[in-house]
Amino acid sequence: MTSSPLLVDIAFWFFGVMSVVTGWLVFRTDSMVRASFFLLASFLNVGVLLLLMRSEYLSLILILMMAGEMAIMAIFMLMFMMNPAGLNPMNMVHQHRAAVAGGIAAFVALAGIGLVARFPDRPARPQPVTEALGKELLGDSMLVFESAGTALLATMVAAIALASSRGRYGSAYEGSDAPPLDPDTRTADAPAEPEPDEHEGHAGMEGMAGMDHGGDGGGDGGEGMAGMDHSGMDHRGMDHGRGS
Amino acid sequence: MSVTPAWAAVAGVAGAVGAGVYIAAVADRAVGATVAGERGRAGRALGGPFRAAALWLVQGRATTERPDARAWALAPALYLGLAAVAVSVVPLTRNVTAVDVDAGLVLFGAAQALAVIPVFPNGWSSNSMLPLIGAFRFIAEALSYEMPNLLALLSVSVPASSLALGDIVTSQHHLWNVVRIPLGLPLFLFAGAGLAFWGPVDLPDGADLGGGTQAETSGAHLLAWTTGRLAMLFAISAMGAAAFLGGWLGPVLPGAAWMIVKTVALLVVLVSSRHLVARVRPERYVVISWAVLIPLALVNVIVAAAVSL
Numbered sequence: 001m002t003s004s005p006l007l008v009d010i011a012f013w014f015f016g017v018m019s020v021v022t023g024w025l026v027f028r029t030d031s032m033v034r035a036s037f038f039l040l041a042s043f044l045n046v047g048v049l050l051l052l053m054r055s056e057y058l059s060l061i062l063i064l065m066m067a068g069e070m071a072i073m074a075i076f077m078l079m080f081m082m083n084p085a086g087l088n089p090m091n092m093v094h095q096h097r098a099a100v101a102g103g104i105a106a107f108v109a110l111a112g113i114g115l116v117a118r119f120p121d122r123p124a125r126p127q128p129v130t131e132a133l134g135k136e137l138l139g140d141s142m143l144v145f146e147s148a149g150t151a152l153l154a155t156m157v158a159a160i161a162l163a164s165s166r167g168r169y170g171s172a173y174e175g176s177d178a179p180p181l182d183p184d185t186r187t188a189d190a191p192a193e194p195e196p197d198e199h200e201g202h203a204g205m206e207g208m209a210g211m212d213h214g215g216d217g218g219g220d221g222g223e224g225m226a227g228m229d230h231s232g233m234d235h236r237g238m239d240h241g242r243g244s
Numbered sequence: 245m246s247v248t249p250a251w252a253a254v255a256g257v258a259g260a261v262g263a264g265v266y267i268a269a270v271a272d273r274a275v276g277a278t279v280a281g282e283r284g285r286a287g288r289a290l291g292g293p294f295r296a297a298a299l300w301l302v303q304g305r306a307t308t309e310r311p312d313a314r315a316w317a318l319a320p321a322l323y324l325g326l327a328a329v330a331v332s333v334v335p336l337t338r339n340v341t342a343v344d345v346d347a348g349l350v351l352f353g354a355a356q357a358l359a360v361i362p363v364f365p366n367g368w369s370s371n372s373m374l375p376l377i378g379a380f381r382f383i384a385e386a387l388s389y390e391m392p393n394l395l396a397l398l399s400v401s402v403p404a405s406s407l408a409l410g411d412i413v414t415s416q417h418h419l420w421n422v423v424r425i426p427l428g429l430p431l432f433l434f435a436g437a438g439l440a441f442w443g444p445v446d447l448p449d450g451a452d453l454g455g456g457t458q459a460e461t462s463g464a465h466l467l468a469w470t471t472g473r474l475a476m477l478f479a480i481s482a483m484g485a486a487a488f489l490g491g492w493l494g495p496v497l498p499g500a501a502w503m504i505v506k507t508v509a510l511l512v513v514l515v516s517s518r519h520l521v522a523r524v525r526p527e528r529y530v531v532i533s534w535a536v537l538i539p540l541a542l543v544n545v546i547v548a549a550a551v552s553l
Contacts, residue, residue: 033368
C-alpha cells in the first residue's frame, strides 16, 4: 500500500478532528442512543488513525470489536435507565465542577506527556505487522493475554448463567401470566386476587430481572405492547417496556 | 499485487453491487412465484425489480410523529455502504480485487459487524413501537449471528495461513474448503442470513412485527433499505464463493465466470430460503446459536487446524 505523504497527512487531520468532534458531540446530544453512536463514531475515527500508521490488523479488529461492543453497551444503558427505550430527551452532562476539573487535569497531563516525551522521527519500516503481532501474542505476552482471556471467559460464563432463562433463580417465566382481557381480572389465567400494592413501583425492575412480573403488574400501563407480545410470542421478549 | 486506479475500483464495486442486487431481486420474485404455483411469468420476474423501484420512487414518504429524521435517513445509506465495503475485498480473479489488503478477511468481518449498527437507528429513529421492538431485538441477537459467522469465516484462514483472500482462494487449489472444512459454509450462510436478516432468521424485520424496523418506512427510504439488504446478501454470497467454493478456480471457463457462477448459486440459495424455510422464533434462535452453532463453529476451527497440519 503506497500513498503519497500529503494524502496521509490530510487523512490524519480529517479523521483526528472528526474523532474529537464526535467525542464532543457525545456530551452535546440529548439522547443516550445518539451519545452511544457518537462515541462509536469517535472510536471508528481512531481506528482509521491506526490504519494510517499501517497497523492494518489492529485497526480493523478495533473497528470490528467496537461495533458490537457499543451496540451492546447502548442497550445495557437503556435497560438500566428510567428512560423507556431511550426515546425521552435527557441531559448528558452531570456534576459540572468535578467534570470540568477532571477534564482540565486529564488534558494537562496528556498535553504534558505530549510535550515532554520523545517521539520517533523516522517512519517505521514496512514489515508484516499482523505476523509480528501473532508472534507477540503467542510469545512473550502469552501469559498476560491468556490470563486476561481466561478471566473474561469466566466472566462471560457467569453473566450467561445469571441471565439465562434457566439460571440460578429458576425459570424466568415462572409466575408470568398472560395479561387480562377483562380489566376486572388480574390475569387471563387466574381470577383477581387482592394483593398489596407496595410492589407496584418496582414493576420495571422486576420485569427486567425476569422474575415474577406477571403477578403484581397485571393492571398497569403498557398493555398494548405487552398484549401484542404475549399473543405472539408466549410471555417473552419486550414486555418489560411497560409504561412508567 | 497490482495497483488498481481508485475510480476503477469504485466503479467495479458499484457495478457488482448493482448487478448482485438485481439478480437477488429477480431470484426472490422467481422463487416466490414458483413456490406460490404461478407459471409462465418469467418476464414479470425480470422486470419486477424495476417496477417496484419505480413505484417506491414515486411514492410519497410517510413520516411519524417526531422521528429522529437525520439518523433515520442515514441508516439505509450506511447499511448499503457497509455492504459495498464487504463486497470490495472479495477477489473476482487472481489479479482483480477492488481493495487488495492483507487482512481482507478481517475487513469483511468488520464491515459485517458494523452493519449491525444501522439496523438499530432504522427502527429506533422512527419513534414507533414495532420498529423499536425490531431494533432492540436485532441488537439483542446480534452476537448470536456474529459469533458463528466470524468463527466460520476464520476457519478458512487456517489452511491458507493467511488473512488475505487471494491466498485463501489459492490454498483451495487441490480441495475446496467446502469439502475440506465441511461445517464452514452452512454455518457461514445461516449466520450470514441472520446478519442480513433474511428468510428463516428475519427477526428484526419479520412479519410478526408487521415489518419490524421497516414498518414505518416507505418510498425512497424503503427502496434504499431493500437495496441494502439485498446487497448484503450478495456480499455474503460472494465471500462464501471465494472462501469456501474455490473462488475463481475451475476448469475450462475463465476465472471470472466461475466466480460469478458460484456467487449467483449461493445468492439463489440464500434468497430462496425466505420462501422455503419457516422462520425460527427469536428466543429459540439464541439458544440454538449458543448451544449448537457456536460450539460447532469452534469444532470447525479445530477441524480446519487438524486438516492443515
